[in-house]
Amino acid sequence: MNTNSNLNYTQTGDYLLPNLTLNQPRKPLGKYGRLRRTYLKEQRPVLYHTMLLNGSLYPHLMEVEQTAENRMQQTMAQLLKQNPVPDKEQNQMAWVQHMNSLKAQAEELVLNELIYS
Template sequence: MNTNSRNVTYSTVGDYLLPNLTLNQPRKPLGKYGRLRRTYLMNHRPVLYHTMLLNGSLYPHLMEVEQTAESRMRQSMEQLLKQNPAPDKAQNQLMWVQHMNSLKAQAEELVMTELIYS
């Protein structure tokens, strides 16, 4: 039997020839938004998820979503801060933290709607 068809090598395990397959492992772990997008695709768009997984385009797509989401978060936070300036951090830290958390939640909601769950 030919053990090297189409540049695939095989190993003998007992009575069977098993292909030596390796997956291209991601170089960089996914961040929060990439993982959320992956979960969304797995649960709500399984055909697209499996197609992308099999043709090797899933990880690049998830990394692109991650980078775009991070960039959009920064831009949204800057814009929201211009529209709604934060209180003085030195005088009232708790109000500053509350204000910043509120702005972050608004920015994240936009990112989730536009990039993750679409």
């Protein structure tokens, strides 16, 4: 059944319910997309629901995911240039510790700039 609007409706008992579909992403969200979704849902519920209803939530989350991944790679490269890594063959533990430290710094920047803003 179709009414004056552009929506199609289905008769369910005494009610007409709109046939709504959500634009789901073709690929699943990564870490940063899920973090952004959780942030919006918990801290900005009005924005979250508005984006969900107008179909812009999942494209936004996918864009945040891609931007965050690219930013992580760029930041890691820049940090590695500024802070050279110890020789991995001679001191593996120092290398691992150094890389984990740089990754934590890069991730903190990404989270503050892209996810929790």
